[in-house]
Amino acid sequence: MARRELTVAQAWRALERVPDPEVPVVSLCELGIVRRVRRVDGDLEVTLTPTYSGCPATEAIAASVRQALGRAGETRVVLRTQLSPPWTTDWISAAGRDKLRRYGIAPPEPGGAAEVGGKDWQPLRFQPASPACPRCGSRRSRRLSQFGATACKALYRCEACLEPFEYFKPI
Ligand SMILES: [Zn+2]
Structure with missing residues (x-):
């Protein structure tokens, strides 16, 4: 070109x-x-x-x-x-969240990080409220592992449909 x-x-x-x-x-x-x-x-x-x-x-x-x-x-x-302000999962667009969900990854809950003490906590310490299952929408999910395929995700299992899914951890 x-x-x-x-x-x-x-x-x-x-x-x-x-x-x-x-x-x-x-x-x-x-x-x-x-x-x-x-x-x-x-x-x-x-x-x-x-x-x-x-x-x-x-x-x-x-x-x-x-x-x-x-x-x-x-x-x-x-x-x-540019590192300041630091990136936050709140910047993920609505279209991006829909795509994550369709792909089977629970998108980060907006503001989920704040519940555990604010954004200066290191991501490892975040224990967000149970995310909604991207397949059936149930919030009866249980965390299996702090890490999924990458460090930014955690592994959960839905107690309703029993499918495991990844959760994009909010920061
Ligand atoms: Zn489910």
Whole structure:
């Protein structure tokens, strides 16, 4: 594709379908990781807030953002990482939550983290109220393990339909 300068709207469109490396069913935009896109002195500046500081996926995220914009023809990409305010699961869009649920992952309960003492607690200590089963909606769920396939998820079992499911832990 020929080199060209994308408008900010075109850049957002190019980023819309970039999957999250750890939870590929949702995009970086739906997770709220892509915070801002703007043109600064001819450069396309993209501000990212990683989900967890020190998250090993951060490098992969930066690479896939560069790749998506490069494929759309943009050559002047500048990535900025912004850690403050810290990313929170509250930034996951409604569309992102629906996709998680359809994929069998219970989306984080909004504000669930606050119940256990606020956002400065480390994610390991969060013990959210029983999340709703993504298959049948029952809240009679029991935690089997603090960790699912990735550290950001916990493993639960629904006591109503007996299916295990992953819960995207709120932070
Ligand atoms: Zn169920």
